[in-house]
Each structure stands twice: as structure tokens, then as C-alpha cells.
Amino acid sequence: MLKKKMIAAALAALFVVAGAGSALAAEDTETAASESAFFELLEKRKSVREYNGQEVTDAEIAAILKAAQLSPSAMGRYANTHITVIKDAATLAKIDESAAKTFKRSGALYGAPVFILISQKPIMGDELANADYSNAAIAVHDMALAATDLGLGSCYIWGAVAALNQDSDLVASLGLPEGFSPCCGLTVGHTDISFEKRDIDLARIGVSYIK
Numbered sequence: 295m296l297k298k299k300m301i302a303a304a305l306a307a308l309f310v311v312a313g314a315g316s317a318l319a320a321e322d323t324e325t326a327a328s329e330s331a332f333f334e335l336l337e338k339r340k341s342v343r344e345y346n347g348q349e350v351t352d353a354e355i356a357a358i359l360k361a362a363q364l365s366p367s368a369m370g371r372y373a374n375t376h377i378t379v380i381k382d383a384a385t386l387a388k389i390d391e392s393a394a395k396t397f398k399r400s401g402a403l404y405g406a407p408v409f410i411l412i413s414q415k416p417i418m419g420d421e422l423a424n425a426d427y428s429n430a431a432i433a434v435h436d437m438a439l440a441a442t443d444l445g446l447g448s449c450y451i452w453g454a455v456a457a458l459n460q461d462s463d464l465v466a467s468l469g470l471p472e473g474f475s476p477c478c479g480l481t482v483g484h485t486d487i488s489f490e491k492r493d494i495d496l497a498r499i500g501v502s503y504i505k
């Protein structure tokens with residue numbers, strides 16, 4: 295019972311209520327959305343599944359990792375996140391092969407020269423929960439935006455990571471710190487695909503208001 299109460303209190307602490315709502319009127323929002331570099335980056339980002347073999351430099355990886363380090367974390371528990379930058383071709387091939395066993399087709403990492411894996415250690419209890427997965431996902435998304443900003447292709451990878459988790463020997467070979475499990479990842483690489491602003495349906499996600 296006490297444990298349940300402690301978990302409830304900790305969960306409540308996760309959600310700090312933000313201040314008063316935005317002062318932007320609808321037309322201002324439209325202007326800001328169409329003009330700011332932030333929205334331009336969001337409109338340019340896309341999942342890239344074709345890489346041209348050009349090496350991703352250490353400086354590019356460092357810039358992408360900086361985006362992960364700038365990400366938020368539930369209750370500030372950054373030590374519960376671990377990032378593994380995988381460039382070793384043999385390890386990339388093994389992850390691809392293990393995904394192929396599960397999905398009956400190869401190429402889950404799209405031949406990317408870099409795979410950045412995010413692993414989490416549960417913040418509360420013994421199992422990963424929504425805050426843990428969210429911490430990982432936010433870091434991956436921030437890295438995807440950084441990659442786009444650098445002109446690099448990237449793709450969110452959840453499927454191959456789910457497959458990886460079925461292969462305990464392969465997970466063990468990654469040398470994760472004790473208690474960490476792979477959550478998701480990002481392929482990164484140079485690409486011949488260009489990043490024009492995309493024409494995206496801005497009503498594709500349903501929205502309801504309670505006023």
C-alpha cells in the first residue's frame with residue numbers, strides 16, 4: 295500500500311503544470327508556424343531509409359548526441375538513460391539479422407552506417423513504464439531533428455529494437471550497464487535524398503477541445 299502511494303506521489307511529481315497558455319492569436323500562430331526556423335525543421339524532417347555510404351564524422355555524431363543531452367527527462371533521471379552509438383559493421387549486421395528472424399525480411403536498419411540505441415533502466419519498480427519509454431523517445435526525436443538540421447538522414451527504429459530484445463545474447467554483447475534494456479533507436483547516415491519542406495496535412499491527427 296505504502297509502495298503504491300509512493301509511486302502515485304512520484305508520478306504526480308512527473309507532471310509539473312506549465313504556466314498560463316500561449317498569448318498567440320490563431321493568425322499569429324499561423325504566421326509563426328510558417329516562418330520560424332523551428333517549424334521549417336519540423337516540416338523538413340522525414341524518415342530516411344536510404345543511405346549513400348558516406349562516413350558520418352565524429353563531429354556530426356557529437357552534434358546529434360548533444361541534442362539527446364539537451365532532451366528533458368522525467369524527474370531529471372538522466373542516469374537512467376544510456377546511449378550506445380553503434381558504428382561497427384559486424385554489430386549492425388547482427389542487429390539486422392536478428393530483426394530479419396522476427397520480421398522475415400532483412401534490412402531493418404536500412405544499411406545505415408550508424409545506429410544510435412537508447413536503453414533505459416526503470417525509474418520506478420522493476421519494469422519499464424511510460425516515463426521510461428517517453429524519455430527514450432524524446433531523446434531519439436531530438437536526435438532526429440538534429441540529424442535533419444545537419445542534412446543527415448535518420449529513421450526512428452522501434453521494430454528492430456523489439457526484435458533485439460528477443461535475443462538476450464545479442465543484447466548482452468552490447469555491454470549495456472546493469473539493469474538497462476534497449477527501448478528504441480535511430481539510424482543515421484548521409485543520403486542523396488533532399489530535405490525540402492513537406493506539404494503536410496495539418497489536420498491528420500484528431501483534436502478535440504474541452505472548453
Ligand SMILES: Cc1cc2nc3c(=O)[nH]c(=O)nc-3n(C[C@H](O)[C@H](O)[C@H](O)COP(=O)(O)O)c2cc1C
Pocket residue numbers: 339340341342343449450451452453454
Ligand atoms: C514510435 C515510432 C516508431 C517507429 N519505428 C519505425 C521502425 O521500426 N522502422 C521504420 O522504418 N520506421 C519507423 N518509424 C517511422 C514511421 O514509420 C514514420 O515516422 C511515419 O511513417 C511518418 O513518416 P515521416 O517520419 O517520414 O514523417 C517509427 C516512428 C515512430 C514515431
